[in-house]
Amino acid sequence: MLLSAYLITLNESEHLAEVLERLQGVDEIVVVDSGSTDGTQDIARRFGACVVHQDWLGFARQKAHAMSLCQGEWVLSMDGDEVLQLGAIDHIRTLIASTPMNGFTIPRHEVFMGRPMTSSRPDQMMRLYRKDKAEWDLVRLVHEHVEVQQPTGRIGPHMIHYGNDTVAKALGKINSYSSLKAQQKLNAGKRGSVAKMLLSPLGYFTRYMLVRHFWKEGLPGLVYAGLQAGYAFLSEAKLLELAKKQATSTHVQS
Numbered sequence: 001m002l003l004s005a006y007l008i009t010l011n012e013s014e015h016l017a018e019v020l021e022r023l024q025g026v027d028e029i030v031v032v033d034s035g036s037t038d039g040t041q042d043i044a045r046r047f048g049a050c051v052v053h054q055d056w057l058g059f060a061r062q063k064a065h066a067m068s069l070c071q072g073e074w075v076l077s078m079d080g081d082e083v084l085q086l087g088a089i090d091h092i093r094t095l096i097a098s099t100p101m102n103g104f105t106i107p108r109h110e111v112f113m114g115r116p117m118t119s120s121r122p123d124q125m126m127r128l129y130r131k132d133k134a135e136w137d138l139v140r141l142v143h144e145h146v147e148v149q150q151p152t153g154r155i156g157p158h159m160i161h162y163g164n165d166t167v168a169k170a171l172g173k174i175n176s177y178s179s180l181k182a183q184q185k186l187n188a189g190k191r192g193s194v195a196k197m198l199l200s201p202l203g204y205f206t207r208y209m210l211v212r213h214f215w216k217e218g219l220p221g222l223v224y225a226g227l228q229a230g231y232a233f234l235s236e237a238k239l240l241e242l243a244k245k246q247a248t249s250t251h252v253q254s
């Protein structure tokens with residue numbers, strides 16, 4: 001049974017070698033790159049990946065394109081800054097040889113402020129699935145989502161995510177992702193409210209600190225939860241701004 005791994009990349013040289021090293025044992029690695037200038041493509045080829053250039057289509061469409069290039073019945077979706085636990089591929093190959101499931105989530109722990117945060121509850125990311133049972137939601141601009149037909153389950157091996165490993169890097173992503181989130185909500189007909197802008201950060205902070213136990217991570221957990229609260233605030237603030245701009249434009253045109 002063929003197992004393909006696919007990644008979308010743009011200047012991922014910092015961690016890509018480690019990412020691809022842990023993917024050794026799959027039958028195929030497909031890397032869709034949108035114009036890296038830091039040697040990402042050379043690193044990928046060195047590990048035997050099939051490297052394809054594709055101008056940026058957006059997160060969901062780029063990943064859907066990458067998945068379409070895979071030959072395997074099962075596909076494993078990874079980012080260029082996510083490193084699987086040692087032995088994960090052997091576990092996955094044994095699992096998919098006989099499972100009735102159509103997909104599995106993989107627990108993901110964040111690296112932040114110098115260390116992996118493994119004491120808190122990880123994100124469960126849908127990353128391993130039968131290709132013919134999965135479809136990307138192409139409407140989403142951010143926090144892209146692949147819909148996998150039931151039944152699905154979870155695997156034990158985890159992955160470590162380096163994408164938000166410093167405060168500065170996390171802030172940069174929060175700024176860009178909150179803009180995409182606001183536009184996504186506007187496209188869905190939402191206009192936002194001051195009440196939600198003020199209350200949603202509290203909900204995010206509470207969820208991370210109490211529900212996901214980020215309090216166990218000490219200062220990094222506290223800071224990370226605060227940043228997520230900031231993301232919630234900025235998403236709603238930008239939505240209000242976009243809605244106001246749209247209303248003004250409509251009024252002027254009429």
